[in-house]
Amino acid sequence: xxxxxxxxxxxxxxxxxxxxxxxxxxxxxxxxxxxxxxxxxxxxxxxxxxxxxxxxxxxxxxxxxxxxxxxxxxxxxxxxxxxxxxxxxxxxxxxxxxxxxxxxxxxxxxxxxxxxxxxxxxxxxxxxxxxxxxxxxxxxxxxxxxxxxxxxxxxxxxxxxxxxxxxxxxxxxxxxxxxxxxxxxxxxxxxxxxxxxxxxxxxxxxxxxxxxxxxxxxxxxxxxxxxxxxxxxxxxxxxxxxxxxxxxxxxxxxxxxxxxxxxxxxxxxxxxxxxxxxxxxxxxxxxxxxxxxxxxxxxxxxxxxxxxxxxxxxxxxxxxxxxxxxxxxxxxxxxxxxxxxxxxxxxxxx
Ligand SMILES: *Cc1c(COP(=O)(O)O)cnc(C)c1O
Numbered sequence: 272x273x274x275x276x277x278x279x280x281x282x283x284x285x286x287x288x289x290x291x292x293x294x295x296x297x298x299x300x301x302x303x304x305x306x307x308x309x310x311x312x313x314x315x316x317x318x319x320x321x322x323x324x325x326x327x328x329x330x331x332x333x334x335x336x337x338x339x340x341x342x343x344x345x346x347x348x349x350x351x352x353x354x355x356x357x358x359x360x361x362x363x364x365x366x367x368x369x370x371x372x373x374x375x376x377x378x379x380x381x382x383x384x385x386x387x388x389x390x391x392x393x394x395x396x397x398x399x400x401x402x403x404x405x406x407x408x409x410x411x412x413x414x415x416x417x418x419x420x421x422x423x424x425x426x427x428x429x430x431x432x433x434x435x436x437x438x439x440x441x442x443x444x445x446x447x448x449x450x451x452x453x454x455x456x457x458x459x460x461x462x463x464x465x466x467x468x469x470x471x472x473x474x475x476x477x478x479x480x481x482x483x484x485x486x487x488x489x490x491x492x493x494x495x496x497x498x499x500x501x502x503x504x505x506x507x508x509x510x511x512x513x514x515x516x517x518x519x520x521x522x523x524x525x526x527x528x529x530x531x532x533x534x535x536x537x538x539x540x541x542x543x544x545x546x547x548x549x550x551x552x553x554x555x556x557x558x559x560x561x562x563x564x565x566x567x568x569x570x571x572x573x574x575x576x577x578x579x580x581x582x583x584x585x586x587x588x589x590x591x592x593x594x595x596x597x598x599x600x601x602x603x604x605x606x607x608x609x610x611x612x613x614x615x616x617x618x619x620x621x
Contacts (some may be wrong), residue, residue, distance in 0.1 A: 297390040305423040328420040334410035335462035341401040345606035365580035451518035500563030555595035562593035
């Protein structure tokens with residue numbers, strides 16, 4: 272791999288408190304081109320602008336996918352990745368769905384580790400912050416015929432971040448718009464899914480909500496996800512989350528929460544969740560906690576859900592499952608405790 276380093280770092284130990292999530296980028300990026308049916312040698316070079324023509328394929332047809340992951344700094348100053356092979360595998364699944372070439376493991380995983388190592392001073396030190404890593408790929412041929420691109424560009428950029436949600440998360444159940452449909456692209460991490468979600472999310476924000484709960488496309492009756500997080504409900508002392516399908520993104524945090532919950536002896540079930548059932552559980556006092564799970568937010572307690580004007584509120588529980596799972600997860604991610612699952616990967620320094 273070709274490596275060109277910056278002459279001087281831009282890092283000034285910036286206080287991230289006032290920065291918008293993902294708006295500051297580390298010194299370097301990894302970039303690789305797919306031309307003539309093959310990936311060319313990847314390169315690590317200073318973060319900077321790309322040149323493009325107006326006919327760039329992705330601007331017209333949106334063959335674009337991405338991943339979101341984090342590097343954490345332990346007290347001992349180890350730099351840790353969390354289940355990175357899962358992001359690699361999901362990336363290639365997204366690529367297949369969007370008719371894009373798969374990326375080789377060395378380029379994604381070894382490239383990533385190399386890049387993180389080079390920019391390791393950008394991994395923040397505070398207890399809840401991390402270096403957010405964004406691998407992505409887009410179509411880069413220059414033609415506007417509506418066929419898949421011949422050329423692609425794979426890039427990894429990185430951004431030091433704090434926790435995503437700082438205040439309350441009040442959500443509204445969306446009953447008009449749909450994030451994903453059966454047979455669609457909901458299970459792929461593709462740019463267009465996000466583009467389609469911004470308008471309904473903006474309407475919800477204008478009504479004072481931080482996020483939406485997406486429901487099924489047909490009846491708007493079954494729970495799918497909350498914004499860009501998978502969603503969990505605690506009814507009595509059981510946890511519930513919708514099962515994976517082609518309308519739900521298979522979150523790595525979701526999978527980790529399920530494994531952690533089982534490890535902690537909690538009952539957790541993946542089953543279809545009907546809104547009427549949730550309302551009844553709320554009315555009877557059995558629905559005690561709701562939380563979202565995703566890389567950016569980690570685990571976010573949901574304060575209230577508005578379903579058709581019915582507002583369900585969730586006070587912090589003394590024996591909160593979401594607090595327990597969040598602590599357990601972060602303890603593993605920041606290497607504050609044992610990792611019985613073998614999830615963390617240390618980035619070895621050169
Ligand atoms: C990325 C994403 C998630 C969370 O996935 P993680 O692997 O846990 O970060 C959930 N839902 C959607 C729609 C997503 O794009």
